[in-house]
Amino acid sequence: MIHVSRCFRGTQEGLGERVCPLGERFALDVAQIPKSLPRWTSKLRMTSSSPASVSNLIRAPESVEAVGSSARAQEEPLLRLLLERIDPEAPAAIFRVPGRIELFGKHTDYAGGRSITCASDRALVFLAQPSKEPGVRVFDRVRGEEVVIDPGQGEASGPDWKLYSEVGLRRLAADFGGFRGGALISFASDLPSESGMSSSSALLIGTCLCALAAAQLRDYEAFLRVFQDLPRLAEYLACVEAGRAFEGLDSADGVGTRGGSEDHVAILCSEAERFSTYSYLPANRESTCRLASERVVAVAFSGLHAHKAGAAKEEYNLASRLASELHDLCESAAGRKFRHLAEALAVWGYSNALQSIPPDRTDLQRRLEHFQSESNEWVPMASRALTQEDFEFLGRLAKESQRAAETLLRNQTPETSFLAAWAYEAGADAASSFGAGFGGSVWAIVRAGRAPEFLREWRRTYEDQFPEAASQAAFWSFRPDRACERLA
Structure with missing residues (x-):
């Protein structure tokens, strides 16, 4: 009780x-x-x-x-x-x-x-x-x-x-x-x-x-x-x-x-x-890289709460359930066990995994394409772009990731899509939504000197387009911070 x-x-x-x-x-x-x-x-x-x-x-x-x-x-x-x-x-x-x-x-x-x-x-x-x-x-x-x-x-x-x-x-x-x-x-x-x-x-x-x-x-x-x-x-x-x-x-x-x-x-x-x-x-930590000193992370919380209870829980769990189903299909078709979907793609290959999906299961095809692109292509390339401070390339990757969330995961809202797209109009190097989807927040990499002006414009434009959601929104900037710590 x-x-x-x-x-x-x-x-x-x-x-x-x-x-x-x-x-x-x-x-x-x-x-x-x-x-x-x-x-x-x-x-x-x-x-x-x-x-x-x-x-x-x-x-x-x-x-x-x-x-x-x-x-x-x-x-x-x-x-x-x-x-x-x-x-x-x-x-x-x-x-x-x-x-x-x-x-x-x-x-x-x-x-x-x-x-x-x-x-x-x-x-x-x-x-x-x-x-x-x-x-x-x-x-x-x-x-x-x-x-x-x-x-x-x-x-x-x-x-x-x-x-x-x-x-x-x-x-x-x-x-x-x-x-x-x-x-x-x-x-x-x-x-x-x-x-x-x-x-x-x-x-x-x-x-x-x-x-x-x-x-x-x-x-x-x-x-x-x-x-x-x-x-x-x-x-x-x-x-x-x-x-x-x-x-x-x-x-x-x-x-x-x-x-x-x-x-x-x-x-x-x-x-x-x-x-x-x-x-x-x-x-397993594969790499770390320091954010360039003249950049900060800007965050916009859309004001749409990404609930994980009730009916929303099923939407949240759908991507996980599809990944599990893909893993099972790969094991069945390959005739062997894999620890998880990532290992199946690394050992058995993306093409084999794609061929194991029934033709009428377009949901599984989209889920596989998203996982392969996000995990095996964009994450490694984005890590290198951050290390090399190649923010133009990082921006292109972030646009691809956002587009895939909208068309493959299908877990975005008009509010988060707008915030990600408009960030580029306001001069961000890169921007994308993050989290489970169906609401939540958007990050943007911006020049530190322009961050206050960028945040004001980001908020003002969002308020004009989505006044109801904006009444619950929050905008701020920071640099990557410390992990959990014991203060006393």
Whole structure:
């Protein structure tokens, strides 16, 4: 049983316009967050480097009275908001879990394909403390909703953010003997929800990390033996979300979507200032490249929330189901096993795979063409273009990727197609939609000096064309940011 109570509603008269993890638009009043923190927080040690190991990331909470300075807290409004509720006498763990941007690699990861990603500057920030009470209490500090989860009982339920927290906690408890104690977890976000930037996966990851640190698994040592590096942990958490088995760990109810591990790998393994090219199943980093110093990533959240529940879930899962069907056809026709569709194409070949498709299955033909083009052609070429700073060629590749999403995946909307096309008119080097589709966001690579003007024109033109969607939209720019990190 899940208990949800209304605890706090953020003011509507704010300075910083943000979108909460539930998809409800609100204005977070940054002015009402304390500019200075209680005196005890000056002893809260903050670190900004990525953890060297899983054990470092999920180490036990540290005594507030025992640790160093909090310069980072003074710079992070979301963290200041969370620190209002902290018990200064209890140990605490603080995490920053970013969203992710996908440049290339639409719907490839769950079939063993490739993608190019980076971490967003916007994130969810979590604060966790041990609790003497059983269960895990998760509090959305901005939305004002509180969820009490017993990881050892019941089935995952609920269409909103609580489903992701619950699925993660219950799978961890089932796989590693339950938790030793309870935990109090609060979080706040400036990452637009249902925007194609993986806010849901970030919520699942953040909740799990908080519980691992604050509540601690009974089989903690077994957990560390299984997960000695972050890519492996990312793959496991992706299986948790999708409800799949992971090696010797049985499957369990997931959130209902058939996704891969791209989001989780990007959130846990990205590098600041750099794009990473990964292949998946298993996760393998093929290359990284630094974004040219005079460029930034501009993002437009269309205002159309990319829902993954109800009827929308079937649309979201269609591309995954077709990829699975292609994999089965290849195995049947080839008379051998392949780990995934990517291996079938690498070993058996695209032409053979195409010939195995029944003539009347044009949906499978389109899906195969898209996967081959996106994963095996455009991702490697885009990675080289970024490395060589060949933005003209990158732009041509991005146009092809966008066109394929519209004609082959058929998961675009007029809003996302317009944003991608108009970005070029406004002078972007390259632009394309990203995420699961059916809403979400568009990225653009632009010159840093022109970014403010570009964003104003992008927003203004979008407001003229799609005023209703634009009322929920968000536009900003950034450089590739840090992966998930332990701040204290």
